[in-house]
Amino acid sequence: MPPEFHADAARAEAPALHPETLVVTAGRPGHEPGDPMNVPIHLTSTYVAGGEHEYGRFGNPSWTAFEETLGALEGGRCVSFASGQAAISAVLDLVPNGGIVVAPRHSYTGTIGHFEDRVATGRIEIRWVDITDTEAVIAASRGAALVWFESPTNPALEVGDIAAITAGAHAGGALVAVDNTFATPLRQRPLADGSDIVVHSATKSISGHSDLVMGAVVATDDATVDAITARRTLVGGIPSAFEAFLALRGIRTLPVRLDRAEATARTLVERLTGHPALAEVRYPGFGTIVSIVLHGAEPADELVTKTSLWIHATSLGGVESTFERRRRWPAEAETIPAGLVRLSVGLEHADDLAGDLLAALDSLG
Numbered sequence: 001m002p003p004e005f006h007a008d009a010a011r012a013e014a015p016a017l018h019p020e021t022l023v024v025t026a027g028r029p030g031h032e033p034g035d036p037m038n039v040p041i042h043l044t045s046t047y048v049a050g051g052e053h054e055y056g057r058f059g060n061p062s063w064t065a066f067e068e069t070l071g072a073l074e075g076g077r078c079v080s081f082a083s084g085q086a087a088i089s090a091v092l093d094l095v096p097n098g099g100i101v102v103a104p105r106h107s108y109t110g111t112i113g114h115f116e117d118r119v120a121t122g123r124i125e126i127r128w129v130d131i132t133d134t135e136a137v138i139a140a141s142r143g144a145a146l147v148w149f150e151s152p153t154n155p156a157l158e159v160g161d162i163a164a165i166t167a168g169a170h171a172g173g174a175l176v177a178v179d180n181t182f183a184t185p186l187r188q189r190p191l192a193d194g195s196d197i198v199v200h201s202a203t204k205s206i207s208g209h210s211d212l213v214m215g216a217v218v219a220t221d222d223a224t225v226d227a228i229t230a231r232r233t234l235v236g237g238i239p240s241a242f243e244a245f246l247a248l249r250g251i252r253t254l255p256v257r258l259d260r261a262e263a264t265a266r267t268l269v270e271r272l273t274g275h276p277a278l279a280e281v282r283y284p285g286f287g288t289i290v291s292i293v294l295h296g297a298e299p300a301d302e303l304v305t306k307t308s309l310w311i312h313a314t315s316l317g318g319v320e321s322t323f324e325r326r327r328r329w330p331a332e333a334e335t336i337p338a339g340l341v342r343l344s345v346g347l348e349h350a351d352d353l354a355g356d357l358l359a360a361l362d363s364l365g
Contacts, residue, residue, distance in 0.1 A: 019073055019186055020255045026072040027065035027248060039065035041245045058233055062241040066248040067216070070206065073185040073251075074198050074218040077225045079232060080244060084181070084201030085110050086237030087215030091177050091197055092146075093231050094224070095124055099145030102169075104131035106156040108179070109331040111148075131160035138168030150179040151188070152284040155291050155326045155342040159284050163193040170194065181205070181317075186258055187286045191220055197228075204317030205288065207250035208257050212243040257319065257347065261288040264350040268343070271354045277361040279339065288346075289316060294339035299364050300325040303341060306360035309353060316344030321353055 017025070029035045045056035053059045063080050071078035081087040088111055095101060095118075103115060105128040118124040127140045131149050137160070141147045147169040151160040166176045177197035178190035184205050190198050200206055202214035217228050232238060239247075268290055269283045280293040294300040304312040304323060313322040314329075322344045326332050345353070 022072045023069065023254055024252055027067075027069035039245075039248070042241050044241075057236055057238055060238075060241050060244065062244040062248075063239060066202075066244045066251070069248060069251055070185075070200070070202070070216055071218055073189075074180070075185075075189055075191045076198070076218040076220040077222075078216055078218045079225060079228045080202070080239050080247075081215035081217065081232060082237045082239050083213050084199070084203060084215035085114070086232075086235070087199050087201075087217045088114055088179075090228050090231040090235070090237065091148075091199060091217060092118065092124070094175065094227060095145045097123060098125065100125045100127060100143055102127045102129055102137065102140045102144045102147045102149075102174070104129055104149050104153050104158070104160070105335060106131070106153040106158060106333055107148075107150055108154045109329055111150075111179070112331060112333070130158070131165075132158050134161045134164050134168075137165050138172075141165075141169040141174045142172040144169070144172065144174040147174050147176045148179075149177075150182070152182050152287065152289070154179075154182065155289075155332075155340060156336060157182075157282045157284050157289065157291050162188065162190050162195060166190075166194040182287050182289055184254065184258060184287075186255060191218065196221065196224060202247050203315065205258065206254065206317075207247040208254065208317060208319060209246070209250050210315060210318035210320065212246045212250075214239050214243050214247050258288065260347055261345045262286065264348075264353060265290050265343075265345040267350040268345065268354055268357070271358065272361075275358070275361055277364050279337075288344060290343040290345060292341050292343065293337045294341065294364075297325065297327060297338040300339040300341050301328070302364055303360055306363055307356050309348060309356040310343075310360075316342070318344070319347045321346035321348055 042061045047053040067078035067080050101124050115126050119126050129137045129140050149160050169176045176195045178195050179199045181201045181204050198218040200216040202216050219225050265288050273281045278292050279295055282291040311322045314324055323341050325341050327338045
C-alpha cells in the first residue's frame, strides 16, 4: 500500500522557487477546472457574517492576493496600505512616545515630513545619520527604538550595509525598518539580512505603470504584522480592491521590467559620465534610478524643459522615463545638490533615451 500523501509535507520538501516564478504563481486561485486564473476584484464593503471577512475595512480577497505575492518575494507577511505614506505612518506608530528614531538625513521628503511632524508634537526624537557610515549609524542606534533607512537613499542613491547595521541596531535593542522601494525584492531582501520590517511604495516599481497609489509593509514576526494590521484597521488606511488588482497585475511583470530598465540605466550611466554639463553621475550599481548633478539649479531647471521623451514628473518606477530636479521641493534636504536631477529609467529603447537626454544637455547654455 503506498504511503499516505500529505500536501503540506510535499510543499515543505519542494525546492524553493525562483523569484521570477513566485511573482507569477503566488496569489493565484486554485487549479480546479473552471477556476479563474486571477482573483476577481471584490467590490464590497460588507460580507455575510461568520466567514473569513466581516467588513471591508478589515480585509478583501483582492488585497490578500497582492499581499501573498509581495510577501512571498520579500520572505514575510505583507500588509497593504492606501499609499506608501500610510505604510510609513503605521511603522512609525510602533515607536513609543518619546522614542528615538535613527534615520538617514537623505530620505524621501514624505518620510522626512513624518519625522518632523512627530518631532514637533513630541512623539519622537530623531537622530540624523549618514547611512554610508556604518559605525556611526550603529553608534546612533544605541538607546533607539527604531532604525529607519532607505538603501539606496532617495535621491542621493547612497547604499547602506543592511546586514551590519541591522546586527548593530539589534544589539542595542532597536527595531530595523528598510524602505525597499528603489531596490525591490528582486535586488535585495532586507528581511533575509535580519531586518524586522520592509516598506514599499507600491505606487512605484512594484505596480510599475503609474496608474495607482498603494503602499505595503512586510515583516516576519507575527506580533509585528498584527500590530501593523491593527493600525491599518484603526486608521482606515486601506487600499481599494481595484488598485490592489492593478498592483498585482503589475507585479507579475516586475522581473522583465526591472531587467530591461536596469540594463538601460547602466547604458545611460556609461554615456552620461564625463559630459561637460554634468558635475557628477550617481548610480548604486543596480536598479532603475540614476541621479545626475548639473552645475547649479538653473541649468537643471532648463534641462527638464528640453527633452521630448523624458517626462518632467515627480514619481518613478513606471514604464515611462521621468526626471525632475529634486531641490524644487522645499522639503528636500539642503545637503542635496541644487542641480541634482533624479532619473527614473523606463522601458523605452536605450539609444532613444540617451540621444534625447544628451541632445538636451548639449543644448544648455
